[in-house]
Amino acid sequence: MTYSYEYPHPAVTVDVIVFTVEEERLKVLLIRRGQEPFKGQWAIPGGFVGIDESLKRAAWRELKEETGVRAALLQQLGAFGRPDRDPRERIITVAYYALVAREKLTFRAGSDADDARLFALSDLPVLASDHGKILQRAAERLRQQLQDVTVPLQLLPTEFTMAQLQQVHECILGRKLDKRNFRKKMKSSGLFEATGEQRRTGSHRPAALYRVTRSANVLLR
Amino acid sequence: MTYSYEYPHPAVTVDVIVFTVEEERLKVLLIRRGQEPFKGQWAIPGGFVGIDESLKRAAWRELKEETGVRAALLQQLGAFGRPDRDPRERIITVAYYALVAREKLTFRAGSDADDARLFALSDLPVLASDHGKILQRAAERLRQQLQDVTVPLQLLPTEFTMAQLQQVHECILGRKLDKRNFRKKMKSSGLFEATGEQRRTGSHRPAALYRVTRSANVLLR
């Protein structure tokens, strides 16, 4: 079965950049391509958009296929379409990025991937095609979005310490923040409440646990 | 001649939203479609992406075809691809937006358009397909971008009065600004210098003309 058109048509894919935080670093999920083109190179996971599938739906499908995740912050980064970005045929990709808490994330080498791994953003391998540029743009966008205090919550479990929350902000921004200023700002946002519980880890004072307040939770979709 | 593929391929277009300021209002260029689908309806101008043409290049080409403009601020808004957005076949569009000074802008009904006109953003007609939603998103994005003081300069001639500059800010933001605060901010940006010339219009004190300083001009690309 073939599909014919009067004019040449490009193929359209979605690529999904999965951001997470692990070992106090911002990381992205990459796959090692098992097939040509770019066989053996690391790449952003993605796939073709179904002919009757919306772009967003295709992105959700890819996210779920690659990571098992059904709910996350998933937003469009933009379209990338240099004519030479794929040697087989003209492929235009629409990139999405997702924020997923590490413990919600499962992944494995799949049908078209030899391997799948998290890479720290500061320690990326050489990437297939223009994926390096796409990742760079995604990281910029993520940093911009951080002014929205709710964004990093996607990267944390439902209960977390202020130190954890600050750590997430820091590794996205790529710089240290002042503890007192940070807590003041979080407190004044009114989004968080103490659970009353504490977390003991190591030989030091235990940390209070926080959660998102019920009202704020609604805003997170 | 036909082009055949093993899997169905969508068509890809670029749509270019041309923003300008006229009569103290933010306007966009729309065309009235001369052909089906959506014949007779107003739409954002656009066209198919050449199979060997980058997305940005296609956007520049469309901008030039529709308006004669070769230089402007032209940025990608994003991809829109609901499967039902065109009845002929699956069409995914990549929307760009451009800021063009009114006096650089020429347009006329073209090959596929019965008519072409500027519409105030606050007074849009019913639009074809999902173009209403695309425009709405473009306007939001433009407002965000306004924090960059250089952006509205694209909408003005090289010499302009402070009142004009303020007027552009106001109609993009959709609200009045305080004259003294506005001038203070512009002055402190260091981007502008008085030309020494004045403009006399009507029975009142003439306005000083300003231009972008040589050094700042470089930053605008």
Add this chain to the structure above:
DNA sequence: GCAAAAGTGTTTGAGGTACACCCATGC
């Protein structure tokens, strides 16, 4: 008692907002 992370307030500077009057011109 000591190492290690949790927790807590105050001061300062920059930038945004509010606000009212005189100036130069055409008629």
Add this chain to the structure above:
DNA sequence: GCATGGGTGTACCTCAAACACTTTTGC
């Protein structure tokens, strides 16, 4: 001389940034 838009300065408030010590725990 009056109507019209051009042009100017000060006071206040908010928010971000800098900065150091005490608390609680495990060993």
